[in-house]
Amino acid sequence: MKISVNWLKEYIPVTHTVEEMANKISLTGIESSPVELGTELTGLVVGHVTSVKPHPDSDHLKVCMVDIGEDEDVQIVCGAPNVAADQYVIVATHGAHLPDGVRIKRGKLRGQESNGMICGLDEVGVPAKYMPEEFENGIYVFDEPQKPGTAVYDLLGLKDKMVDIDITPNRADTLGMRGAAWEIGATYDEKPNFKKPELNADKIKDLNEVDVEVEEKSLVPDYLLRELKDVKVGKSPLWMQRRLWNQGIRPVNSVIDAANYVMIEYGQPIQAYDLDKLVEKKLVIKKAQDGDKLKLADEDKVLNHNDLIIASGEDILGVAGIVNGTVAQVDENSKNILLEAGVFDGASVRKTAQRHDLRDDASNRFEKGVDNGIVSEALVRATQLVDEISGAKEISKEIVGNYTEAKPTVIEGSVSHINHLMGLELSTDEMVGILDRLGFSVKVDGDKITVTIPTRRWDMAIEADLVEEVNRIYGYENLPNTLPAGMETRGGYSQKREFSNKLRDVLLGEGMDEVINFSLLSKKEVDDFNTLNTEYTKLLHPMTEDHEYLRNSLIPGLVRNIAYNQARNNNDLSIFEQARIFARPKGQTRPNEIEYLSGAISGNVISDSWNTKSQKIDFYYLKGIVDEVLSFTNADAKFEYEATADYANMHPGQTAKILANGQVVGLIGKLHPKYQKDHNVDETFVFELNIDALFELNEKSIKSQSAPKYPSVSRDLAILVKSDVENAQIISDIYENGGKYLNNVTIFDVYEGKNIKTNYKSLAYHLEFLNPNDTLTDEEVEKAFSLVKDSLVEKFNVEIR
Amino acid sequence: MSLDDKLKSLRENGIDEAKRAQRLQELNDLRVNLLGKKGPITKALRGMKDVPAEQRPEIGTLANNVKKDIQQAIEEKMTELNEKLVAHQLEEEKIDVTLPAAKQIQGTKHILNQTIEDIEQFFIGLGYEVAPGYEVEEDHYNFERLNIPKDHPARDMQDTFYLSDELLMRTQTSAQEGRDMEAHDFTKGPLKMISPGVVYRRDDDDATHSHQFHQIEGLVVDKNISMADLKGTLEALCRHVFGAQREIRFRPSYFPFTEPSVEVDVSCFNCDGKGCRICKYTGWIEVLGAGLTHPNVLKMSGIDPNEYSGMAFGLGPERFAMLKYGINDIRDFYLNDVRFLEQFKGVN
């Protein structure tokens, strides 16, 4: 809300610039920014149109003589349809500056000299949507005579200085000028002065003409009305209009304007009804029936049974606390009117306003709360203003639909505890002084203080609120900087986090870049890699189809990254992500969150260079990385790769499940060529590992051994074997038969093709024998080596080469 | 010619030949020829029998000196030739050191994780435990336990992805507060934790909004926690992240789960508070929200607010990284263009 300095001055002295005020209010209370309207405007004065003649060469232009307070009237050509003699208007004189860099110069319009411009309100900075409707398509005309030649800025509020406060939901007490005056006053140690509104006692009558019934008393704790008879609805005075349009409210007529003015002044929304338009002289505040319609100027809103309405007979006058329909609208012909001041339940107003997209100034205030201690006074103020401006013959006493006594909140606190929570040592007097500045009254009893909070600060409830008030007014800049001084604690990561950090470091060391992807995927993406065969987890109200399901694999994200990069000619890629996937067991609504580590590589490992040949990525390159990760798990487990064709979007001949002690903990392989093509990626290999499962494996217990002092003995073995026999089968058989001194077996050649019979392949192994305690003899090695060969021949029918 | 003269002439010739040698092989040959068993010196010494006995020791000494001198001349020349050889080899082996390296690549940790870990390390040093929470959370922990009941207007401030009436994608890492407080054994000392992680909001993605982003929640609950402790802790953090000269300031704010609540600004690291584009000419940059734990939040976790107090803060790694490295578009973090990612090698 924008707090006009001119308006504020009615309540407290103001000596600072708006910049200084905004800064100070931001630091002690509410985030604020300075606003200075019309800083660019110059040369705008009141003009009195003395004559209007048609333009000799134009149908719509007129030649006006205008008194602008100079020795002679000046001639101005004007195109506005509403210009007429004897009007008091805004004149932009020769050399005047208007908004958006417009500059007015003397000149000729179709041959006629023009010494300036007669302006509309929108041309001098009032937004078109906030100016009175009658001036929408023409120049602005003052209601009353003004002195020609005087500057127009103050008359129209064109150069108002304001502090725009951006309230948090708890400080709706400053959504009225009076509340804002209290807040700003407290920061400058100034108590505001308010005039109590009074009605002309002679006019008050027991009219007894209007009945009111509040059905939903719990949602409407206060509902008060006043009737004014025989008013003359007209235009509201300029001082009121200019304040309204600077608040972003369009002036309408003297009654509606007064109601809006009081809302800004007190923060209490006021509604007005034309009593003669009511079918019954009775208002009922009740829940709507499904299908009820509220007539608005440009549309009908279909209501439902949760909406609270103001009704008269069959007519729905308005939705409580939000908006009035057109049925009982006050217009220039209205004579007898009803003013309403009520308090409506915030949650109910909020839901209705949201449901019908009707949030406005009034609903905003009820949602956040209003001061139920000033409802009656605000109604008096509105009644007083309408009477003063529009002259009522008779005014009713307060008509009460519901009334709840406003009780001030009493908070008990302790000076030492409040100090303790701030980390300060204020004296009782200092603390009481600060609370007094806020208008709170304090009773002191030793360390104990009893603070009575006026109803305008309904956000205050507990001692912690006092801590905030005292601390902010005392000044956060005066707080010392300390650290918690309690018992020493040992900080650190969880064991699982340490574990995953370690594995992540391996991948970084292997040259893989870390990526972070979104957790929400499309339906297609969760279908693509449902490797865990889990139920999907779907958002109730997704925003887009791209982000509808919780991810069940990190691979779709990685593939998206590869495609994004390759589309930008970043072709050689090696990336990984460590994040959660969501796997929902059948019959459970909450998905399990499982930490995964996944990677993808595409392109070359080494690119062509002046001294090296490029090397393309393949399955075994990525397998090497995965092996290294697995070795860093330090798990006491047997890891195996088992060929699989189970995954639709993986290459059936180049994919393996990764097993730990027979349990699947991940997968590795090449993307299916079709999938690669659909996703615009080059040949890509991916892996995923279940970190949670790996973390659960037992830690290897390592007892150190000195490096053996005796030399090892090697034998090479070349065999010819059927193509479908896997390396893992051969290796495990060699170990089985190689005796206790067989220390290591590695494959060093695989060959298929020329010189090898079809469906056969040639494999070559390097066997290393070692006795840590003695030198091995040739006979010992030969014996073990032949056992190995014999077994291979027998089991796999290999040919030893 | 006397033996004496013969030896002297052999020395002269030998030294001369050694000096003239061009290759190592010539010197080796010279050594064998002159000094070997079949060489001229040995041969000349056979004439010793003709020398009178009293002169023999003198001639013997001379012969040894001649051998030594020739040997020395050969060795000197050998050293000289060897040095030339090495110098030649070095010349031959000269390379262009400006040609590009054979690439050795370490991967780059994502800049958000670098930022998060830097902050984690700071707090670990102060004795904080790092406790991740659930990304799918109950309404109960994400809102109600944080003093945000069903109809609270603050729920408008964060539009939520719900999975069911009671389950949602957490909108704030503060959701972890309730779980940590109920799990903590206060007889073992204060609760000091940070909870980093991913949060979700129903926001359209644009340059400054992302439906998924990161937060780090901090919470300390003990018998003597004050606003001054909060200020000291956060100033130390901001100095760690943004530089030793930084100061912070508190501005009053509102969060339902803290009272008092503050926004925390850090003095601008770009202009040192003088005012620039980054700080919108205020000299200050808003970096996080904080406050003392609301007594209701403590109570709901079974903690007596008369005995204990708490401080809490929540910060955004995206915001920290964007400020620190001048990143203008939050979407860059999630597009994972490797050219973007790799520029942050080892910055934290």
Ligand SMILES: [Zn+2]
């Ligand atoms: Zn700056």
